Amino acid sequence: MTKNHVPAGNLFEKFLSNNSLFINKNVLQSSYLPNTIPHREEQIRQIRDIIGPALRREKPSNLFIYGQTGTGKTVTLKYTADVLMKFANEKNILIKIVYLNCKMKKVADTEYRLVAQLAREFGKEIPATGLPTDEVYKIFFSVLDREKQTVILILDEIDQLIDKAGEELLYNLTRINEELKHAQVSIIGITNRISFGENMDPRVKSSLSEEEILFPPYNALQLQNILFQRAKNAFKPNVLGEGVIEKCSAYAAKEHGDARRALELLRVSGEIAERKEHSKVAIEDVDEADSKIEKDRVLDIVEVQPKEFQATLYAIIRLAKNKKISAIYTGDVYELYRGICKETNLRPLTQRRVSDIIGELDMQGIINAKVISKGRQGRTREISFSIPPETAEKVEKIIRDSLGI
DNA sequence: CGAGATTCATGTGAAGTATACCTTTAGGCTTAA
């Protein structure tokens, strides 16, 4: 038996043998909470001063945080809140911090679901439907008020929720404290729309955003800094090729200084290099990672979408592939959509609904839909694709599988 | 030729409906004293 002959049992050996480029890949995951947050010292200080009073059993001011995606809003807040929690635990002070992302479909995208989810965070079982919203509020208030505690609610991407659920939700949130006798609640809203709140009811606005903090985008140099620091813990020494971090930073800096994007680029680049069994991450891997990330993002969204959405998107893709058509309009999409429904035995939705679906697909960034007026030819949405054709091809395949075409 | 009216194809808001699920309540049945 020669040395080169690999027994079948060693098929997976490479995953255990220490050929991995990573020490700890989690460090690059967006869920990872680092123990230092560079270039956000000022914001941390501000947050500290705002939530700090909780330690003295004073109600912290409500706070609104503005900043584009990947400017470190969530990490910074989570980090500061974490430190506060640890300190409070040491001193036996009852503080609870609840973090909720309002964008998540079917979790917190309506008023009912938001409050229900909050109540669930405190260990209450709330059915998905059936209860009056008021009732759910009452349940939520009663769990809160059972103990003398300070609660900090962090509502991430709250703008998405307000778009769907309306402003009175904010109003309801502001009166939480009036209903409570023992506990006190302060609300921290996070939004990546700078303009959010500009046309908000002044009363709601003044009570809900007693304080405001702005997170500016990182510049390329700061991004590099962040990447270097994380890479130290994520990768083995000397596996990052010349200029890899610089390139990741540059890419992300172009996208309004999105650190999340930069980290993801770095991680995926590493994964790609690893899969190729290279010993170093090369600049070319970054390019590959860039397109892979975008593809994965779209694919992930499309996969979990209801069939109605998929069918609509499928209609749009087919129209987009037709080179003879210069632009895609709602009417054409709907017509083709009906055809697809017939083909797949799906009960077709009305054009009214499909119109909304197109709007939602636009919101998710899968397509671009702009309302235009074509004068005598009426008004409609002009739809275009924001994803590369190669990805569209994959999306099409996924939908065909899912729809059974 | 230009100001205003017209028109088209669909956007958009409001109200209504179907569905799935919840709680309450009243009745009926069982059980145990």
Add this chain to the structure above:
DNA sequence: AAGCCTAAAGGTATACTTCACATGAATCTCGTA
């Protein structure tokens, strides 16, 4: 009589439909220069 189960009644949230009105620029109309 008390306890337990069941089914009906009355209620809600959500996704969708129905109805009706709103939009806004290309195009048409018609009066005027």
